[in-house]
Amino acid sequence: MKYLAQFGIIIAITFAGELLNRLIPAPVPASIYGLVILLILLLSGLLKVSQVKETSDFLIAVMPIMFVPPAVGLMESWGILSGNLIAILVILVVSTILVMAVTGMVIQALAKKSGGESK
Incomplete structure (x- = not known):
């Protein structure tokens, strides 16, 4: 219960x-x-x-x-996605690097604010 x-x-x-x-x-x-x-x-x-x-x-x-149903949906849409594969990969790489960088900067700022040590 x-x-x-x-x-x-x-x-x-x-x-x-x-x-x-x-x-x-x-x-x-x-x-x-x-x-x-x-x-x-x-x-x-x-x-x-x-x-x-x-x-x-x-x-x-x-x-x-x-995540299984969306993955199957992507596989069914392969014909549409394959024509834009390079653009999709560039967007994925750039956005991943951007998210990692912003996350790292936020964690460093929070560590400094809380008095923790960041390397």
């Missing part, structure tokens, strides 16, 4: 994100609204990590399975 209650909390937060997505005319995905709501609830103490931990761990454990 604990897992069902935890899943209900996660679904309620996801639903709130969907509502915000419909109400706010901004190009922000509903999942981002849901994550922000979850972050606010956790930081404010209104929601404890223990109230969603087990179900969250389970959802993270089965996450690779969630």
